[in-house]
Amino acid sequence: MKVLKVLLGLILSATLASASELTDDLAARRARVMERLGPDAILILQSAPARNFSLDVDYEYRQDSNLYYLTGLTQPDSVLVLMPGNGSRREILFVKPRDPAQEHWTGSLLSREEATAQTGIATVLTTPQFEPFLEAILNRQAAGGVSAADAKAFFEALSAGRGRVALTLEPQTLNDPPGPLRTFANRLRDRFVGFQIADATGLVAELRLIKTPYERKLLVQSAEISSEAQLAGMRSAKPGAYEYQVKAAIESTQRAKGAASWAYPSIVGSGPNATILHYGSSDRQMQSGELLLVDAGASYRYMAADITRTYPVGGTFTQAQKDIYTIVLRAQEAAIKAAIPGGLPSQVHAKTVEVIKEGLLKLGLITDARGDQYRMWYTHGATHYIGIDVHDVGERAHPLEAGMAFTIEPGIYVRQSVLDNLPRTPDNIALIERIQSAVRKYADIGVRIEDSFLLDDSGLKNLSASVPRTIEEIEAFLRGRMGSVR
Secondary structure, X not given: OHHHHHHHHHHHHHXXXXXHHHHHHHHHHHHHHHHHHOOOEEEEEEOOOOOEEEOOEEOOOOOOHHHHHHHOOOXXXXXXXXXXXXXXXXXEEEEOOOOHHXXXXXXXXXXXXXXXXXXXXXEEEEHHHHHHHHHHHHOOOOEOOEOOOOOHHHHHHHHOOOEEEXXXXXXXXXXXXXXHHHHHHHHHHHHOOOEEEEEOHHHHHHHHHOOOHHHHHHHHHHHHHHHHHHHHHHHHOOOOOEHHHHHHHHHHHHHHOOOOEEOOOOEEEEHHHHHXXXXXXXXXXXXXXXXXXXXXXXXXXXXXOOEEEEEEOOOOOOHHHHHHHHHHHHHHHHHHHHOOOOOOXXXXXXXXXXXXXXXXXXXXXXXXXXXXXXXXXXXXXXXXXXXXXXXXXXOOOOOOOXXXXXXXXXXXXXXXXXXXXXXXXXXXXXXXXXXXHHHHHHOOOEEEOEEEEEEEOOEEEEOOOOOOOOHHHHHHHHHHOOOOOO
């Protein structure tokens, strides 16, 4: 019994330490946002709406990324208000009121006290109080525990006409109708004066670009789960099996290891399906001699990893498959060397282009490595940020620095349809005549190699290095089907 009490005490201590680490990190994130906003602004972040699947069934709920970044809340009907100029109550959180009858159907909601414990925000009100609170504040009146003296800086900014209401606005073209946040902004403009609407999207994105130490730890865990899931998929991929069986092995492993869900719909494409970038059906039966391309990652505590592996269903690469795979692997390795502090994502991509151009020329799949012919077979960028979203936010022109997390994922996809759909100009006819035999040789071969990376003070870390990557490693693993070659 004494030993049991000690073990329970250790578990409780670890849980409390983890919760404290999260709330401390959330508080630091909010402080950085408020420092950049300045005393003349108020920031309003609203939770994502529930999405209907069909009739009375909703999709599984997923929180707005920016609201999660600053609160850690995963329930709907929540609003965060930050008032950087306030003397004391600078953070006000609104959560859905408890409703025992509704909770019987959909589960418990956080009480105000639980919301404070989870977020570290002391002032918690209920969502029905939000609009009266905002109306009072924009009329320069006390509300929700925020006194006129406390909000003096923002009230003075409103009186002087320099106040700002900051929102993370949706992208919009001239022809698009306004989204919910822009509609909300227009309502505020119609009813109140003394402020301008400010788009805080870039401000929050810039902060999300550099992962905190706590986020880095979660990202490593997400990549570990994703790597184990990839290995489970490799073990299940055999001639005669179906793509959906590999997908099931991957996603069940993700969930069994503690991930809430996938970070994006898993891509499991065999044979010609490997040349479809976002193939989603996963219903084809795999055959020996084909390649299987698997792009899958887990979402662990709202941190997304992203890994792609391409391997032979029958366990051994053909020579033609090796030809393509070797180019893609060399391209990734060249890009890894370019991913250094001070470098640019565009330079990382450019390294993959150099290698792929050279390789395609040698295989006869292009006739000129100086131009853009390579784009027929290499159709996407080589890198994107990862984090709360799998294609995470952040300025692409930002030089790489410690705390950034991103993928490196070159690929080659050979499809006869590319030549079939070229306009029949004299130049294109001549090109087709010169490369058609090579296209037939490599047709339906799609190869992508993608790993998740974290750049920290000690250098670049491959978070998915445990998943076999070279031809030799992959073939050795597939021969064993029981564990990693590492």
